[in-house]
Amino acid sequence: MSSSAHTTPIASPSPSPVKVVAKKPTKKVAKKVADSKEKVSAKGKTVSKAKKEEKEEEKEEEKEVPVKKARAPTLAAKYNKYMQFSFYMIRAMNAKCLENNEDVLLDEEKFFEAAHVFDTVGNQQEFVNEFLENKGIAKEMRGHLADKKKAEKVAEKEAIKAAKVAEKLAEKEAAKAVKLAEKEKEKASKPKKASKKATKGKSTNDADLVTSLVTLATNPLTPGQEPLEAEEELDVRVFNFKDKEYLIDDSNNLYDNKTHTIIGSFDVANNTIISV
Numbered sequence: 001m002s003s004s005a006h007t008t009p010i011a012s013p014s015p016s017p018v019k020v021v022a023k024k025p026t027k028k029v030a031k032k033v034a035d036s037k038e039k040v041s042a043k044g045k046t047v048s049k050a051k052k053e054e055k056e057e058e059k060e061e062e063k064e065v066p067v068k069k070a071r072a073p074t075l076a077a078k079y080n081k082y083m084q085f086s087f088y089m090i091r092a093m094n095a096k097c098l099e100n101n102e103d104v105l106l107d108e109e110k111f112f113e114a115a116h117v118f119d120t121v122g123n124q125q126e127f128v129n130e131f132l133e134n135k136g137i138a139k140e141m142r143g144h145l146a147d148k149k150k151a152e153k154v155a156e157k158e159a160i161k162a163a164k165v166a167e168k169l170a171e172k173e174a175a176k177a178v179k180l181a182e183k184e185k186e187k188a189s190k191p192k193k194a195s196k197k198a199t200k201g202k203s204t205n206d207a208d209l210v211t212s213l214v215t216l217a218t219n220p221l222t223p224g225q226e227p228l229e230a231e232e233e234l235d236v237r238v239f240n241f242k243d244k245e246y247l248i249d250d251s252n253n254l255y256d257n258k259t260h261t262i263i264g265s266f267d268v269a270n271n272t273i274i275s276v
Helices: 027-036 049-062 077-099 108-114 121-132 137-189 206-218
Strands: 192-196 232-241 244-249 253-256 262-267 272-275
Antiparallel strands (some): 232 244, 244 253
């Protein structure tokens, strides 16, 4: 008898039941699901949100982007100070002239133009740089000042010289004036010469009458002597002494001012009248 090995089948373990737990969708997934939902239009068609956003973005791009205005260039502070000083300087000087009732020193607008006070930034900066880069300006100023002082000294010497010449000329003129005054005084002190020619049918004035009377008094006619027909000259003048008026000749003979008769002579040394 053959014997065969009898094997008992081994029972395989039955699989244990697997418990499946349904997971809730995450917020991210839920958002995607929500975004993917279609919106139904009035015609029953749907438009996705993504396409709508694309169209809105295209519209935004199509809009004109406003162009910003370029900012005007400004002058640096160190240059601007020179412009401000130029403006102040001419205004201050002209104001001072007007206070003194004088004409303005310079035309302000012409000065502003020449000094580039209101010019472009480039021209202003270039103008100021011409000054800043001028290394010889100090030397020029010293030379100008030296020339000015030299000219002042020369002018001072010329003024002193001219004053001396003028002084000498004034002294000469004064001396001439003194001499002329002395001559006039001497001439005034001398009696005037009265000369009149007697004519028939014409009356003589007081001077002629005085001349005739004095001539007769000083030069009486001798018997048989004819009166002078020629023009006679007599040095006689009015003489005041002790508030009384006389006539006096060069020989200090005194005559009555009214009757024209000789009354004596005047003693100059004793300042008195010597009666005849």
